Amino acid sequence: MFPEFHSDNLLEKEKTILNKMESNKRFIEALLQNDSISYQNFLKPYQRVQTELGDLVTEVSHLNSVKNNEESQTIYSRLLPKLSEYYTDLGQNEEIFSALLKIQKAEPTLNAEKTKVLENEIRDFRLSGVGLDKTTKEELKNIRVKLSDLTNQFSQNVLNATNAFALHLNEDDVKGIPESDKNSAKQPDGTYKFTLHFPSYIAYMTYGENREIRKKLYDAYCTRAPENGKLIEEILNLRDKEAKLLGFETYAHLSLATKVANTPEEVISFLDHLALKAKPIAEKEYSEIKSFAKKLGRDSLEPWDLTYYSEKFKKDSFSYDEEIYRPYLEKETVIKGTFQFLEKLLGVTFKQANTPVWEPSVLCYDLLVEGETQSRLYLDLEVRSEKKGGAWMHNWKPHFEDENGKRVLPIAFVVASFPKATETQPSLLRPSDVVTLFHELGHALHHLLSKVKEPFVSGVNGVEWDAVEFPSQFLENFVYEPKVLELFAKHYQTKEPIPSSYIDTMVKAKNFMSAMGVIRQLEFAKFDMLVHKERPTETRVQEILDQVRKEIAIVIPPAYNKFQNSFTHIFAGGYAAGYYSYKWAELLSANAFYSFIDKGVFDLDHASHFRKTVLEKGGSSNAMNLFREFYGKDPEIDALLRLNGIAA
Numbered sequence: 142m143f144p145e146f147h148s149d150n151l152l153e154k155e156k157t158i159l160n161k162m163e164s165n166k167r168f169i170e171a172l173l174q175n176d177s178i179s180y181q182n183f184l185k186p187y188q189r190v191q192t193e194l195g196d197l198v199t200e201v202s203h204l205n206s207v208k209n210n211e212e213s214q215t216i217y218s219r220l221l222p223k224l225s226e227y228y229t230d231l232g233q234n235e236e237i238f239s240a241l242l243k244i245q246k247a248e249p250t251l252n253a254e255k256t257k258v259l260e261n262e263i264r265d266f267r268l269s270g271v272g273l274d275k276t277t278k279e280e281l282k283n284i285r286v287k288l289s290d291l292t293n294q295f296s297q298n299v300l301n302a303t304n305a306f307a308l309h310l311n312e313d314d315v316k317g318i319p320e321s322d323k324n325s326a327k328q329p330d331g332t333y334k335f336t337l338h339f340p341s342y343i344a345y346m347t348y349g350e351n352r353e354i355r356k357k358l359y360d361a362y363c364t365r366a367p368e369n370g371k372l373i374e375e376i377l378n379l380r381d382k383e384a385k386l387l388g389f390e391t392y393a394h395l396s397l398a399t400k401v402a403n404t405p406e407e408v409i410s411f412l413d414h415l416a417l418k419a420k421p422i423a424e425k426e427y428s429e430i431k432s433f434a435k436k437l438g439r440d441s442l443e444p445w446d447l448t449y450y451s452e453k454f455k456k457d458s459f460s461y462d463e464e465i466y467r468p469y470l471e472k473e474t475v476i477k478g479t480f481q482f483l484e485k486l487l488g489v490t491f492k493q494a495n496t497p498v499w500e501p502s503v504l505c506y507d508l509l510v511e512g513e514t515q516s517r518l519y520l521d522l523e524v525r526s527e528k529k530g531g532a533w534m535h536n537w538k539p540h541f542e543d544e545n546g547k548r549v550l551p552i553a554f555v556v557a558s559f560p561k562a563t564e565t566q567p568s569l570l571r572p573s574d575v576v577t578l579f580h581e582l583g584h585a586l587h588h589l590l591s592k593v594k595e596p597f598v599s600g601v602n603g604v605e606w607d608a609v610e611f612p613s614q615f616l617e618n619f620v621y622e623p624k625v626l627e628l629f630a631k632h633y634q635t636k637e638p639i640p641s642s643y644i645d646t647m648v649k650a651k652n653f654m655s656a657m658g659v660i661r662q663l664e665f666a667k668f669d670m671l672v673h674k675e676r677p678t679e680t681r682v683q684e685i686l687d688q689v690r691k692e693i694a695i696v697i698p699p700a701y702n703k704f705q706n707s708f709t710h711i712f713a714g715g716y717a718a719g720y721y722s723y724k725w726a727e728l729l730s731a732n733a734f735y736s737f738i739d740k741g742v743f744d745l746d747h748a749s750h751f752r753k754t755v756l757e758k759g760g761s762s763n764a765m766n767l768f769r770e771f772y773g774k775d776p777e778i779d780a781l782l783r784l785n786g787i788a789a
Contacts, residue, residue, distance in 0.1 A: 143507075143517045143552060146537070148204055148499035150192070155216045160196050162227045165190045169237065178240045180248055180255055185544035187237075188258070192539065192596040197222060199537050206529045207521055207556060208499055209300065218293060225289040229282040232269025241266065244267060254761045258440045261760075263602055268387060269399060276287065281386050284379050291379070296713035299706075300529055302365035303337045305403065308357065310335060317350035319464040321569050324561050337362050339530050340560055346448045347463075359445035369706040374679045376712055379674035382404040393673040396718035400607045401725070401765050405670055408721045412670075414778075415724060416663045416693050419787055422656035430654070432453050444524065444698050451654055452754075461650040463571045472522060472559060472568035472631035475575060476504070478629015479582065482619070486737075487748050487756075489590070491518070498716045500525070502562070508589050516540065517549040517587035522578070523568055524558040532557040532577045534584035534601075534613075541596035551600055553588045555581045567633060572647060576617045583616030586607075603760025606719045610726035611764065618734040618784065621651045624742050652786025657695055659724075659785050664693045665719040669711045675720035720781050724781075729768050731780040 168190050172183050201220060205213040205739040222734040241263050251259065270281045309332045315323055322344040326333040335345050335358065349355050384395040393405040402408050430441050434450040441715055442450065455461045480491040494517065498505060504520045533556050538550040557577055562568040588600030597603055619625045623644045630639035668689045672682055682705060690697055733751065740747050754771040768776065
C-alpha cells in the first residue's frame with residue numbers, strides 16, 4: 142500500500158532523478174503529439190510524471206536535511222542547478238502552454254479541482270516566462286539556476302557556522318541550568334558542551350546565570366555566517382531582475398501573484414495596523430521586565446539578558462517554570478496522547494507501522510479515517526548533529542488518482558529538534574516543544590487528510606502561501622486547553638497526571654509577554670516585504686532593518702547583530718516576501734480555533750465540517766473561499782488580538 146523509504150544509496154537516487162528528468166521530457170513530448178489534447182489525456186499523466194519526479198527529489202532533499210553529510214551536500218548541490226534548469230525549461234515550454242490554453246477553451250465545464258489545476262498552471266507558466274523572447278527566457282533561466290545555488294549556499298553557510306561553534310563549560314559555568322539540559326550537554330570528560338543548535342542555545346540563554354557566557358553565545362548566534370551578507374545582496378538583486386523580466390514592479394509584487402493578499406501595500410497596512418495595537422502593550426511588557434531586573438540588581442537590560450530575566454519574571458509572576466513540566470511531557474507519551482486528542486477532535490486514528498526508517502528514533506504511523514487507511518506519517522523528533530535545526534513538515538507523496546483511476550495515498554514527514562533521549566533519561570519536552578509538535582502535525586494533517594484527486598492541488602500542494610500556516614496554527618492553539626493536556630501530560634516515572642494547578646498556571650502564562658512576541662514577528666515580516674520592494678545593497682539591507690526596528694521594535698539590538706545573515710526563511714526558504722503569512726494565516730486560525738472553543742472543544746459535527754471544508758480540500762480552491770465555507774463569513778481581527786492577549 143505504501144512504498145518503503147530507503148536512506149542508503151544516494152548516488153543511485155541521484156542517477157534515478159537524472160534519468161527521470163530525461164524520461165519525463167520524452168514522455169511530455171509524446172503527450173503533445175496527441176491529435177486531440179484533453180485534460181484526461183494530457184494534464185492527468187503530466188501531473189503524474191511531475192509528481193513522481195518531485196517525490197524522488199524529496200527523498201534526497203529530506204536526507205540532506207536529516208542525515209546531512211558531505212555526500213548528501215555534494216549530491217544535493219549537484220542536483221539543484223539541473224532541477225532548476227529542468228523546471229525553468231518546462232515552465233517556458235510554449236507547446237505545453239498552448240496545450241493548456243486549448244484545454245481551457247475546449248473544456249469549460251471541468252470540475253472545481255481540475256479548473257484550479259488548469260488556472261494555476263496557466264498562471265505559473267506566465268510567471269515562468271512563457272511568451273518572452275528567447276534571449277529573455279535564457280536570462281530568466283540563468284537567474285533561477287543561480288538563485289537556486291545561492292539560496293542553498295546561504296542555508297549551508299548557516300548550518301556550517303552553527304556546527305562550528307561550541308563552548309565547553311565547567312560545573313561553575315552551568316549554574317541555574319536544569320538537570321535535563323545539563324544531562325544533554327554533559328561530555329565524557331565531565332565538561333558541558335553548549336552550541337548554537339537551538340535547544341542547546343536557548344537552554345543557556347534562558348537559565349544560564351553566567352552573563353558573560355550568555356553574551357558569548359548571543360554574539361556568536363547573531364553573527365553567524367557573515368559571508369551571507371554579500372549573498373543577500375546577490376539574491377535580492379537576482380530576484381528583482383527576475384520580477385522585472387516577468388513584468389512585475391518588484392519581487393514583492395511577483396511573490397504576491399500566488400498568494401491571497403493582493404499588494405505589498407495591503408500587507409504593510411495589515412502589519413502596521415497590528416503593530417499599532419500591539420506596540421503600546423509590548424512597551425508596557427518590556428518596562429515591567431526592566432523593573433523586575435532592576436529589583437534583582439540589573440540596571441541595564443541587554444539583549445542577552447532578555448530571555449533570562451523574562452523567564453525569572455515569568456516564574457515570579459506565575460510561579461511558571463517550563464522545567465517543572467518536562468517530566469510530565471515525555472516524548473513517547475506526548476505522541477500517544479496527541480493521537481488520542483486528534484481522534485477525539487477530528488475522528489482520525491493512528492496505528493504504528495513497521496517499516497524501514499533512516500534513524501532508530503524515527504517512528505512511523507498509518508492514519509485511518511472511519512476505519513480506512515488514508516495516509517502515512519513519519520516522525521523524526523530528536524536533535525542530531527547531522528540534522529538541520531528547527532522543525533518542519535515535508536510532504537513526500539500527495540493523495541491523487543492517476544489517469545487510470547489508480548489511487549495514490551499521501552505520505553509526510555514531521556521533523557523537529559527536541560531534546561535527545563539519553564541512557565538515563567527519555568526525551569522530555571517543554572510546553573513550547575509540544576506547541577511545535579502540534580504546529581507541524583497541523584501541516585501534516587492538511588496534507589494527509591486530502592481527498593483531492595488532482596496531485597497539483599492535493600494536500601498542501603497549491604495552497605496559497607499566506608494560508609498554508611492556517612491548519613498548523615489552528616492546531617497548536619489547543620496545547621493550552623486543559624481538556625487536551627489532561628490526555629497526555631503524565632509524569633514519566635510515576636505516571637501521575639499533571640496537577641491541575643500546573644495547567645492553570647500554564648494557561649495564565651500563555652500570553653506572558655505575547656505582545657513583544659507579536660512585535661518581533663511584525664518586525665521580521667515588514668523587513669522581508671520592504672527588502673523585496675527594492676534592490677538593496679548589503680549596506681541598504683541593514684538600513685532598512687534599522688528603520689523597521691525604529692518603527693516597530695521594542696528592543697534594539699547592538700549594531701553588530703546581523704540577524705539577516707541567518708534569516709533562512711526568506712533567503713533560503715519559501716518565505717521571500719511572504720513572512721507576513723504567519724500573521725495573515727493566524728487571523729484565519731484564531732477565528733477557526735474559537736469556533737471550536739465556543740462549542741466545548743470536542744464537537745464531531747463541527748470537526749467533520751472543518752475536515753470536509755478545509756483539510757480534505759487542500760489547495761483545490763482559494764483558501765479564503767474555503768475559510769468562508771467553513772466559518773460562514775470573513776475572519777475578524779478581534780479573534781487574533783484575543784488569541785494574543787491583546788485588547789481589541
